[in-house]
Amino acid sequence: MKILLIWAVITGATYLVSAIASEVKQWATRRALRHVSPKEIAQLIKDNEGKITAQELHQRTAIPYWVAQLVLTELTEQKLLEEKYEKNRFGRRVKQFELSVFPTEQNLRFQLQGIASTTPLKAKEELLDADVIRHAVDAHGSITATRLCLKTNVTIEEAAKKLDQLHTKGVFDIQTSDEGGLFYALNDKSLLS
Structure with missing residues (x-):
């Protein structure tokens, strides 16, 4: 049974x-x-x-x-x-x-x-440095990989990779939020005014 x-x-x-x-x-x-x-x-x-x-x-x-x-x-x-x-x-x-x-x-x-069909295929767009910086400025100087993913229609992995590249170039500083999450803060504060 x-x-x-x-x-x-x-x-x-x-x-x-x-x-x-x-x-x-x-x-x-x-x-x-x-x-x-x-x-x-x-x-x-x-x-x-x-x-x-x-x-x-x-x-x-x-x-x-x-x-x-x-x-x-x-x-x-x-x-x-x-x-x-x-x-x-x-x-x-x-x-x-x-x-x-x-x-x-x-x-x-x-x-x-x-x-x-004469409709062009939607090419996979490359994520440009300027676009990432523009989205960070729009978000008052800081951005997360998740937000970048939503704003640019790329995968989380691609967004994180791009943010890490810009961090390596000195564009962003990696910081931790009160909740323990990572975000990227713009180093050039003159862009925020």
């Missing part, structure tokens, strides 16, 4: 985790497709000799790598793309995605929209 009860609990927990993971995957995919449309992905594939990897999609758009994987997998499940495996120059198998050859109405519309 105990074994049956344990099995039921494990099965229920597994189902719950699976359902949550599925919801997170769908949410992330929908969110990513707001930043880069299937039409833009089709155009990018066309411009990239008919194929693309998740890494290439990540590098050429503003979406994170793991979300690029989800988007390409979702488009594959919708039969809009096909998975292919090719070896790279190091002999490793790399998953690439190509436009599907299935002649479904949805697929043809996807491909034609992509080919006719």
Whole structure:
């Protein structure tokens, strides 16, 4: 009886985790497709000799790598793309995605929209020193990596890295708040007047 009860609990927990993971995957995919449309992905594939990897999609758009994987997998499940495996120059198998050859109405519309698209892809913007300093001035001389992340639409890691670089150059001084958090204070106080 105990074994049956344990099995039921494990099965229920597994189902719950699976359902949550599925919801997170769908949410992330929908969110990513707001930043880069299937039409833009089709155009990018066309411009990239008919194929693309998740890494290439990540590098050429503003979406994170793991979300690029989800988007390409979702488009594959919708039969809009096909998975292919090719070896790279190091002999490793790399998953690439190509436009599907299935002649479904949805697929043809996807491909034609992509080919006719003149919408430029959203390039991943480089975070400039001047922008970081401007955001710090707007925040009365101090800024955190989290605030910079929100203001510039970069990852927390990229924001922290940029702030650390500017600290090394002497633009910012690292200080600790009363709550124990780190923030970066501008050294040049003349910018605040």
